[in-house]
Amino acid sequence: MNTNTNFIEKLRSSGLRPTKQRIKICEALFDRNETFHFTINDLAKTIEEKLNEKISLATVYNTVHAFKKKGYLKEISINSDKSYFDTNTSVHHHFFDEDTNELIDCNQENIDSINIKNNITGKKINSVEVLIKVASDYQNQK
Amino acid sequence: MNTNTNFIEKLRSSGLRPTKQRIKICEALFDRNETFHFTINDLAKTIEEKLNEKISLATVYNTVHAFKKKGYLKEISINSDKSYFDTNTSVHHHFFDEDTNELIDCNQENIDSINIKNNITGKKINSVEVLIKVASDYQNQK
DNA sequence: TTCTATATTATAATTATTCTAAACTGTTGA
DNA sequence: TCAACAGTTTAGAATAATTATAATATAGAA
Known part of the structure; x- marks a missing residue:
């Protein structure tokens, strides 16, 4: 309460x-x-x-x-069949396990900071998302 | 022909x-x-x-x-309402213009190479995608 | 040419999401 | 305390993207 x-x-x-x-x-x-x-x-x-x-x-x-x-x-944003949400709103990225359809946080320190050298003229960057799709090593991915 | x-x-x-x-x-x-x-x-x-x-x-x-x-x-993978496809199959990334719903290529050289320090154990990285959402500077984004 | 596996098609089915309009509820202020 | 109203919730309908179905058509091999 x-x-x-x-x-x-x-x-x-x-x-x-x-x-x-x-x-x-x-x-x-x-x-x-x-x-x-x-x-x-x-x-x-x-x-x-x-x-x-x-x-x-x-x-x-x-x-x-x-x-x-x-x-x-x-x-x-993952495969566009449905929306995924995250209670972690800090800047961070994601692994997506294609075997289990599971999202896993990938914190910023795990990736060197992303520097976009040239942005689109007249536009503001609202977000930068990195999505790393992973799957079991041994099996063929679709 | x-x-x-x-x-x-x-x-x-x-x-x-x-x-x-x-x-x-x-x-x-x-x-x-x-x-x-x-x-x-x-x-x-x-x-x-x-x-x-x-x-x-x-x-x-x-x-x-x-x-x-x-x-x-x-x-x-963008907002999950529909799927987008790209005839450019080389490794590269994307800007997504939220004003026009348009995808724009962002070639690799425009971003410092992405180095994932720790991968998920037992999994293989199938892809690393960076999506940069942009919109007009002056207007509020939803 | 004939045969068969593969493709195409219209249509139905499915799934995620949004819309609608009626019923309900928090909040404000008398 | 309670009336009034704007903001919420709800069931169910509507929409949109995608996939499944099953009948028909076609490419390529024999």
Whole structure:
């Protein structure tokens, strides 16, 4: 409940009404020790199975997008079948394990800093993402 | 027609039957001076409007995937609403213009080489992709 | 030419995501 | 405390990209 008070504060201070659903989603996302990499479905399943709460999918989508807009989540672009999100919003990169479809953080220190010598004229760089696709050594990749 | 002979050769030598449709798709993709960045819809539209040919969408999908598997196309991961492909299969990276939804090549020399200090144990790196999202300087990004 | 494996096609099915419009709820202020 | 209203949630419909299906057509070998 102490954490919940924090979530309520966090929501209110970012101009989001602290509704029952949003607080639950905060719990599912931020009440953990490790970074959480998830798809909308993963999150919905977590809420349903771990928190015994049924939240409409539309709300899960809305909330995740609201949180992303507020900077509490990052969206990661992988194979374009679905969206992946990350509770780690610091600058960092990702491994994507093609065997298991799992995302793994790759912190900045693991890659020399990326210096783009020439940017597109008149445009501002919003993000630089590095995605490293890996798979078992022994098997052929599709 | 000289190019078509080349396409037929290329197809046959990679174990793909040189069908009317595949040859047309080769024309649409490879008969150009510049790299082509496209979605399936872009390609279908090109074939219909520029080459006056109507090829079933399923065939366009099948062929693009076959070409990707053979290494003639690269798939680029951006916002997960649709897939983007690239006729430039050399190692290079991309700018993505969020104002226009346009992909722009970013050749390797524009970025210092990316050195991953620690890879995931037991896995092989299949690809390293850098995606630089840009947008107009003056406007707020979503 | 005939045969067969491979391709193509229209269409249906599937999946992720967004939209809609009605019902519900936090918050404000009387 | 409570009315009012804007902001939220919801189920379900709509949309869009992609894949599956199964019938028809075709390339290439014999």
